[in-house]
Amino acid sequence: MALEVMAQADVPIPLDVAFRVEPGELLALVGHSGSGKTTLLRMIAGLWRPQVARVAVNGTAWLDTAARVDLPTHRRRVGIVFQNYALFPHMTAVQNVIAAMDTPDLGEAERVLDLVNLHGLADRKPAQLSGGQQQRVAVARALARRPEALLLDEPFSAVDRATREKLYGEIIDLRASLAMPVVLVTHDMNEAQLLADRMVVIERGRVVRTGTTAEVMADPDALRAMGIREVAAMLPAVVVEHGADGLTRLDAPTGPLFLPGVEGAPGTRVRVRIMAHDVILSRLRPEGLSAQNIIAGKVARVVPGAGPGVMVHIDVAGHEMLARITRRAAEQMVLAPGETVHAILKSMSVARDHVAHTPDMGRASE
Amino acid sequence: MDWTALWLSMRLAAWTVAILLPISVLMGRFLAYRQFRAKGMVEALVMLPLVLPPTVFGFYLLVAFGRNSPVGDLWQGLFGHQLVFSFEGLVVASVIFNLPFAVQPAQRGFEAIPVEVREAASCCGMSPLASLWKVELPLAWPGLMTAMVLTFAHTLGEFGIVLMVGGSIPGETKTIAISIYDKVQGFDDRSAGIMSAVLVAISLFTIALTYWLSARMGRRLS
Numbered sequence: 001m002a003l004e005v006m007a008q009a010d011v012p013i014p015l016d017v018a019f020r021v022e023p024g025e026l027l028a029l030v031g032h033s034g035s036g037k038t039t040l041l042r043m044i045a046g047l048w049r050p051q052v053a054r055v056a057v058n059g060t061a062w063l064d065t066a067a068r069v070d071l072p073t074h075r076r077r078v079g080i081v082f083q084n085y086a087l088f089p090h091m092t093a094v095q096n097v098i099a100a101m102d103t104p105d106l107g108e109a110e111r112v113l114d115l116v117n118l119h120g121l122a123d124r125k126p127a128q129l130s131g132g133q134q135q136r137v138a139v140a141r142a143l144a145r146r147p148e149a150l151l152l153d154e155p156f157s158a159v160d161r162a163t164r165e166k167l168y169g170e171i172i173d174l175r176a177s178l179a180m181p182v183v184l185v186t187h188d189m190n191e192a193q194l195l196a197d198r199m200v201v202i203e204r205g206r207v208v209r210t211g212t213t214a215e216v217m218a219d220p221d222a223l224r225a226m227g228i229r230e231v232a233a234m235l236p237a238v239v240v241e242h243g244a245d246g247l248t249r250l251d252a253p254t255g256p257l258f259l260p261g262v263e264g265a266p267g268t269r270v271r272v273r274i275m276a277h278d279v280i281l282s283r284l285r286p287e288g289l290s291a292q293n294i295i296a297g298k299v300a301r302v303v304p305g306a307g308p309g310v311m312v313h314i315d316v317a318g319h320e321m322l323a324r325i326t327r328r329a330a331e332q333m334v335l336a337p338g339e340t341v342h343a344i345l346k347s348m349s350v351a352r353d354h355v356a357h358t359p360d361m362g363r364a365s366e
Numbered sequence: 367m368d369w370t371a372l373w374l375s376m377r378l379a380a381w382t383v384a385i386l387l388p389i390s391v392l393m394g395r396f397l398a399y400r401q402f403r404a405k406g407m408v409e410a411l412v413m414l415p416l417v418l419p420p421t422v423f424g425f426y427l428l429v430a431f432g433r434n435s436p437v438g439d440l441w442q443g444l445f446g447h448q449l450v451f452s453f454e455g456l457v458v459a460s461v462i463f464n465l466p467f468a469v470q471p472a473q474r475g476f477e478a479i480p481v482e483v484r485e486a487a488s489c490c491g492m493s494p495l496a497s498l499w500k501v502e503l504p505l506a507w508p509g510l511m512t513a514m515v516l517t518f519a520h521t522l523g524e525f526g527i528v529l530m531v532g533g534s535i536p537g538e539t540k541t542i543a544i545s546i547y548d549k550v551q552g553f554d555d556r557s558a559g560i561m562s563a564v565l566v567a568i569s570l571f572t573i574a575l576t577y578w579l580s581a582r583m584g585r586r587l588s
Contacts, residue, residue, distance in 0.1 A: 073488035
């Protein structure tokens with residue numbers, strides 16, 4: 001049930017894009033506002049039609065300008081979460097969900113609302129719900145359509161940061177039960193890296209880079225469009241204990257990590273996003289530093305960029321860390337593949353919303 | 367008290383509302399959602415009866431529906447009597463004359479629905495008809511309600527055009543507004559007073575009912 005998308009257009013924006021999303025895969029379309037990513041999402045849903053395009057799900061064309069196929073939106077089995085949710089204001093949460101069903105089924109609607117953690121709020125109108133709760137209703141409504149493709153258009157941009165962190169976790173959990181291709185449109189690289197399996201970077205209507213999240217996030221050229229400061233590595237870790245001083249101790253393959261106030265009981269598996277420009281390198285293990293995290297590893301490669309910077313890929317127990325340092329520093333340190341380096345990370349440089357828990361298949365059976 | 371005239375006016379208003387409701391839904395929705403070159407032109411045409419003197423408008427309708435006009439001939443052939451100076455003619459004139467009072471509020475009602483909400487309806491698998499019934503009509507209802515009440519009240523009070531197109535035939539085209547005028551001409555101030563008071567009461571009741579309904583609707587929506 002893969003989703004195949006191809007589009008070429010001159011108006012309203014120049015567009016030349018093709019990508020494919022596998023069943024169960026979450027693909028992030030990233031780019032600045034005006035890059036054409038939302039337009040692509042609207043095209044998949046049938047809300048916009050370019051000059052030349054093809055959208056097919058599971059081999060069946062929804063839109064094929066060459067073959068003159070163009071299913072109207074209501075005949076495409078598509079679930080969409082709009083940026084501002086676009087809930088039906090005159091209906092309660094559960095009525096909103098039922099509105100997307102082929103045949104009204106109250107039991108099923110309540111099950112879907114439970115799935116997005118909205119039990120007990122089924123009879124509230126959208127105006128009586130918080131932003132985060134409205135977003136959950138929108139997700140439930142999209143799922144109630146039994147979509148063959150799920151489309152998320154900047155679904156976290158309208159809520160505050162604390163709510164967003166919580167919603168990331170919920171989407172990550174939910175994904176384990178989703179079998180359809182999912183497309184997430186976002187301009188937030190953190191969001192994309194935490195949630196997506198693969199990424200398509202779009203700049204002015206063109207694909208700059210397609211690849212797995214790790215590949216794209218380690219590629220300064222791909223990220224030039226989004227800002228090189230977004231380059232980051234992702235480390236898996238497990239919550240060990242919450243210190244009385246507010247620091248959480250995590251165990252990572254790279255050794256212990258101390259980060260401020262990570263949510264989750266001991267044993268929770270998380271992923272930590274470490275920005276390449278936050279990492280300092282040292283040949284010798286430094287002493288007397290304020291930084292709480294000193295991680296030893298081996299230089300895998302040193303990739304020069306166009307400017308004064310280089311990207312150092314460090315292998316730490318089979319995981320990759322990234323450090324963006326100046327070319328001058330790399331020369332002074334005589335960094336070469338195979339050499340031992342210590343990566344230094346301030347605890348305070350890891351933002352709370354750069355930590356997300358990992359989907360845990362075991363939890364559902366508890 | 368001229369009960370025949372009052373009853374005639376009520377029937378005329380009810381028919382006008384009944385015919386204009388679907389027209390205002392279709393036209394209001396079309397004008398609210400579509401952008402096209404001649405849109406300003408169409409909107410101006412719909413608004414024309416609002417600015418034209420009723421006598422001028424009535425004169426043109428008289429010419430258009432009269433004995434020697436194609437429409438008048440057709441009507442005569444189909445129903446065996448004239449369109450002008452008949453109740454049916456009055457209904458047709460009233461429908462056209464009330465277009466701005468019905469279409470304009472309906473259009474505003476549909477315009478108030480966010481585009482994404484309509485898009486969400488089709489993404490939920492609703493056909494255009496299902497979307498109209500389940501999402502758009504409930505949301506545009508305050509506008510449609512205003513349209514219908516304005517049309518009803520305005521029809522009750524219309525004078526000039528009714529006189530021009532209908533004449534003043536008791537039981538056929540003599541509405542309450544014309545009857546009041548007749549009574550005043552005949553120095554029957556008492557009857558004119560009673561009928562005016564009844565008209566005031568009916569208008570007040572209708573407006574109050576709308577406000578009450580739209581307040582209830584407002585609560586339901588929020």
